[in-house]
Amino acid sequence: MIYTGLVILHVIVALALILIVLLQTGKGASLGAAFGGSSETVFGSSGAGGFLSKLTTAAAVIFMLTSLILAVYSSRQESSIVLQQETPVQTGTGEKAPSPVTGKQGKPAAGQESPAKEGSKATTE
Numbered sequence: 001m002i003y004t005g006l007v008i009l010h011v012i013v014a015l016a017l018i019l020i021v022l023l024q025t026g027k028g029a030s031l032g033a034a035f036g037g038s039s040e041t042v043f044g045s046s047g048a049g050g051f052l053s054k055l056t057t058a059a060a061v062i063f064m065l066t067s068l069i070l071a072v073y074s075s076r077q078e079s080s081i082v083l084q085q086e087t088p089v090q091t092g093t094g095e096k097a098p099s100p101v102t103g104k105q106g107k108p109a110a111g112q113e114s115p116a117k118e119g120s121k122a123t124t125e
Contacts, residue, residue: 003073010066017059024052 013063
């Protein structure tokens with residue numbers, strides 16, 4: 001239950017971190033200008049610089065903490081049930097596998113008889 005909650009939180013923080021970084025103004029053209037103007041009144045008169053940089057730092061810290069916690073938690077879990085189950089060992093039944101056909105157009109290779117000839121010998125004997 002805790003593991004699932006941490007994974008969900010980790011994914012949400014990762015997506016939020018991506019969006020926060022994309023919203024920040026770069027050295028070149030800003031993403032905000034692409035959406036109809038460069039006024040940043042949504043984030044206050046000082047602009048988005050201080051708010052988004054603090055939000056990026058907080059999201060990055062949460063992302064790193066959840067990464068470390070998930071790594072420690074998954075390393076302490078027991079191995080998968082798939083790895084614990086033993087695979088059944090197949091024993092040979094003593095039957096021979098049919099020999100491969102290696103000639104052209106389904107003809108047997110040199111020195112081998114066709115299955116039809118072998119079957120006819122078995123019935124005649």
